[in-house]
Amino acid sequence: DSGVTQTPKHLITATGQRVTLRCSPRSGDLSVYWYQQSLDQGLQFLIHYYNGEERAKGNILERFSAQQFPDLHSELNLSSLELGDSALYFCASSVEGLAATARYNEQFFGPGTRLTVL
């Protein structure tokens, strides 16, 4: 158990719909990263939040957005869903300490949310 929780575990929805995926980071971790794992694209970085602020965007579609709330949990919102959005969505949390060592910056992954768009 990494200490990172994601809900729901599975989500089945229809094209055109909107869903929200939730991530609770490990206690004390200020950073949340979202990744998408799909058969054709592999594991891709979507977006990074640090202490409530967006820090970087990766290959994230405009139909997707995210937030990190004051309690540090994060939500990934996916709208106008398409068949190709079916994937496993991971969040990972880490402590971004001042010391530049992997010990402080290791990313701990949640169990993922399996999204199926029909």
Add this chain to the structure above:
Amino acid sequence: AQTVTQSQPEMSVQEAETVTLSCTYDTSESDYYLFWYKQPPSRQMILVIRQEAYKQQNATENRFSVNFQKAAKSFSLKISDSQLGDAAMYFCAYRSQSGGSNYKLTFGKGTLLTVNP
């Protein structure tokens, strides 16, 4: 942009034998980290081993060790005394250390390891 290449989509090994998974990467940076992650059928991402680029010594974690060749931009994973529980998808990942405050991981496509009894 950094890229990570895993040229072996699938590998197999006999139980108790040794197997090496390959990974190459492309970067213009000198300060970075490399990782191997394991993803078993449960889909959980598990960190297996990490290597800091400024360290010449290869990292080891019990039965897992790496061969880090910085000049060649190569980072292979050796699994000794393979066990049935090692069967999983293995991902090589790169993380810049000079990305400001964004330490995103860039992953390879993965190598599916099968362990035969």
